[in-house]
Amino acid sequence: MTSSLSRIDSNAKSIQIDANLLLIVSISLVAISGVVGINPIMPNIAKSLNIPTQEVGLIMTTFLMPTTVGTLIFGALADRIGRKKVLIPSLLLFGVGGILCAIANNFHSLLEWRFLTGVGAASLESLELTLISDLYSGKMLTTAMGFNSAMIGVAATIYPLIGGVLGELSWRYPFLLSILAFPVALLISKNLKVPTKQKSTGNLNFSNYIKNTFNNIKNPQVFALLFAVFSLFVIELGTFYTYVPILAGTQLGASGVEIGIIICCQSLVFSFVASQVGFLANQFSEKKLIMLGFLLCGLSLLIMPAINNAWLLIIPSVIFGVSVALIFPPLQATLAGIAPEGYRAGFMALNVTVQSLGRALGPLFAGLAYGAWGIQGVFYASVVLIIITVVVFGLLHTSKKLRVVNG
Known part of the structure; x- marks a missing residue:
């Protein structure tokens, strides 16, 4: 496989969409399923679990809460210990969390598992953007970001349809979209090429890292x-x-x-x-x-x-x-x-x-x-x-x- 790392050129006119970039984009496609794949079934959940409509929004709130603080923590860890060492466990946690949501037997446990899934999702978007910027620079970076955004837009159109169809069968099934994280984690662990000359901050303590940031x-x-x-x-x-x-x-x-x-x-x-x-x-x-x-x-x-x-x-x-x-x-x-x-x-x-x-x-x-x-x-x-x-x-x-x- 030709690595994107050999094609960094700030004056390049275009990029070759190779396996590396497709793997990185797949991270976005996994992460977004936790929001737009679930939105269409919110009324179904409220009806099935017999909860007030005004409380069903907590399903999204508990999922997004970990992003507020967790993203910064995972970003620091990724700079200190490496991208894959944070990314792969996050994907696995996201997948497990979605399965647990699908088998939740009450609203309270559903919220607990959604929070866990959110912890898994907290690092995905920032690490996906980080990996793109590790591999590309200049106009190639803008092109790669554009391609990634385009794929997110396509997913934001398709996932609600898939979630809606699955939700008609059972409100539990759309949460199983998270199992896509497992093959993505496996492929990333074996095939994703990351920079080998990245500057390390591993010799800095966390407080110095935050201060310098x-x-x-x-x-x-x-x-x-x-x-x-x-x-x-x-x-x-x-x-x-x-x-x-x-x-x-x-x-x-x-x-x-x-x-x-x-x-x-x-x-x-x-x-x-x-x-x-x-x-x-x-x-x-x-x-x-x-x-x-x-x-x-x-x-x-x-x-x-x-x-x-x-x-x-x-x-x-x-x-x-x-x-x-x-x-x-x-x-x-x-x-x-x-x-x-x-x-x-x-x-x-x-x-x-x-x-x-x-x-x-x-x-x-x-x-x-x-x-x-x-x-x-x-x-x-x-x-x-x-x-x-x-x-x-x-x-x-x-x-x-x-x-x-x-x-």
Whole structure:
């Protein structure tokens, strides 16, 4: 097998999609099954276990809770002891946790096993991003991040369908999607090639590692990137995924099927454009792509409250999908590219933690805007956040290389 390690070239125009990259992408596909594969069966679980509808959301909360703290811990461990030594046990724990969820005999035990599954999932996204940035650099890194994002978009479209079909047979079956983690762990242990010249931080104690990590992220470029990540996820989960369905259903009379089609269009467009980001990155800088993406995002949100027909929401939703595809992979690639050697996993773990914070606060931010100004206020408040983000990102992010701080 030709290793990606031999093809790192910051001026490359394209990448060869080899077994290494496919193995890394499979980590994403495993991790996302724990969320989008379970979402469709939430009402089934509430009915089958006879629990109040307002409590069923705890199934997602308990799964996502470990990400908040665990991601940073696992990132530090991955930098200190190696990627595979953290990744493989995490995959195995994820698989076992899903099986235990499937055989849970009450809601309380289901929540306990979901938390365990979440511990297994906590490191997966950050380590997958770290491995991509270990293997690629420059425009190749942006291309690889785009390919990974595209595959996540495809999975986010397919998994709900699979979960819904399995859920019709039994609410337990979608949790068994986690067994995909076992063959992935086996293949990674035997076949994944990781860098052999990676700088080690094993001689540092944990407190020094954390200190050095936070010294490095004080750089204005890093702040600008993380603020952009935070804003993107606030808007995506809080505004698009929460309030576009509300706008379509309550204001425009859309059915559940129509809302599903609108959301699906956004996911499909995101996947296609993300797959082309590598080509676009050879024509424009990552900074220009990110800025353009946020401007298109603002445009789509301005259009949405002016729509008077549910089907017309597809137009701004498509624009929104394009915008996220232009923002997300270049953001990930740029952040990974400036991460100091020996601290890359910690950087990417912090990135995932900021994403989780954005997801958590997004609905709250949108809810406050809704309470103050109504449904239109949600979209206009998000546009204001986009303007702030563009200004902060434009002023603080430069093309200068990050100065590494190691003490």
